[in-house]
Amino acid sequence: MTQGQITITLHERLSDIGQADWDACACPEAATGRPEDPFTTYRFLKALEDSRSVGAGSGWQAHYLSADQEGQIIAVAPLYLKSHSQGEYIFDHNWAHAYERAGGRYYPKFQIAVPFTPATGRRLLTRPGFEAVGRAALVEGARDVAQRNDLSSLHITFCTGKEAEAGAALGLMPRRTQQYHWINRGYADFDGFLADLSSRKRKAIRKERARAADFGGEIVTLTGDQIQPEHWDAVWAFYQDTGARKWGTPYLTRAFFNRAHDTLRDDILLILALRGGRPVAGAMNLIGASALYGRYWGCIEDHPCLHFELCYYRAIEFAIEAGLQRVEAGAQGEHKLARGYLPVPTHSLHWLRDPGFAEAVAQYLKAERAAVDEDIEILTSYGPFRKTSEEEHE
Incomplete structure (x- = not known):
């Protein structure tokens, strides 16, 4: 498909685009350091594909999007044909039910996203210098393909605030939700962070950490070559346990963790609790240039505050x-607030082919946005950080 001098192409395999062109758009900064977003790198998305965590039978059928101008790929996007709304963390189940009750067919739909990953990052991936034209080409291209194939909708989830503004200007409906993030205020160490909290919250965190330390073992932090193949056996066991309780069926396959060891371990931080030398609980994180992303937690033994x-x-x-x-630290969880993680807005963009349905959803989003903004303001006021009057009396 050609738009002026830009050609839009759908690819079923990431290798059809190639690592050099993909990463030139997804993470050009990685040439001199870590990628800003470790989830949109070629190696991460390829691990999902090669492990069959996405693809046939998963409800996430890959159709990677590229925009080519005069023989150069200037923009790409991880586009998936979805047959359900699982693993997205921006919830549209009610939209689907309403549309189908009215006689429409909501699925399949198009989703520009990182599967199973509620982490903010660029979704319309452009080479430096091609931001505006690249974003417009990807949005118009995906929307055109959706229209020509009678798909109900296009969704771009966990995009950046800048992308949300650009998408709205291109006719997409912006949606605002919220998560809890910890912000580094230039702390030298953990005690520096605690010093920013009210005395009551500071004492509560110290008490929790003391209780966690009583589990009868040691906690290790591993990344890169410190991670050994046997560590993934423990991570897989933790992931299965959590997945079975949360989702019924875990989204990722065992093969994904094998691929993670081979190609992603420099991007990964494992925090494991060992008892008798055996992992009994753990958290898997990914490391970006400016953020740490908590992804998976699990345990085979329950210990307070671990x-x-x-x-x-x-x-x-x-x-x-x-x-x-x-x-x-991932989706949802008001319990994070007391531990220094404050509410922040997250963004998504939506296009619905049916004009009447789109108008109804637009009205819903307007009311939802006001409610989210109010929630963020109220929750922030209940945060654990010291107020000026408290500082004077401590």
Whole structure:
């Protein structure tokens, strides 16, 4: 498909685009350091594809999008044909039910996203210098393909705020949700972070950390070549346990973790609790240029406060030591607020082919956005950080 001088192409395999062109758009900064977003790199998405975590039978059928101008790929996007709404974390189940009750067919739909990953990052991936034209080409191309194939909708989830603004200007409907992120305020160490909290919250966190330390073992932090193949056996066991309880069936296959060891371990931080030398609980994180992303937690033994220690406090310690700006600890969870993770807006974009349905959803999103903004303001006021009056009396 050609738009002016730009050619839009759908690819069923990431290798059809190739690592050099993909990463030139997805993470050009990685040539001199870590990728800003470890989830949109060629190696991460290829691990999903090669492990069959996406593809036939998963409900995530890959149709990677590329925009070519005069023989050069200037933009790409991870586009999937979805037959359900699982593994997205931006919930549209009610939209689907309403549309189908009215006689429409909501699935399949198009989704520009990183599967199973509620982490903010660029979704319309452009070479430096081609941001505006590349974003427009990808949006118009995906929308055109959706229209020609009678798909109900196009969704771009966990995009950046800048992309949300650009998408709205291109006729997409912006949606605002919220997560809890920890922000590094230039702390030298964990005690520096604690010093920013009210005395009550500071004492509560110290008490939780002391309880976690009583589990009867040691906690290790591993990345890169420190991660050994046997560690993935433990991670897989943890992931299966959590997945079975949360989703019924885990999204990722065992083969994904094998691929992660081969191609992603420099991007991964494992925080494991060992008892008698055996992992009994653990958290898997991915490391970006400016953020640590908490992804999976699990355990085979229950110990008080160990979840908070591995997923939140050790993540904060690592971020401070590595000079990272924030920790994104995944979707939902008001319990994160008391532990220093404050509410922040997250963004998505939506296009619905049916004009009447689109108008109804637009009205819903307007009301939802006001409610989300109010929630963020209220929740922030209940955060654990010291107020000026408290500082004067401590």
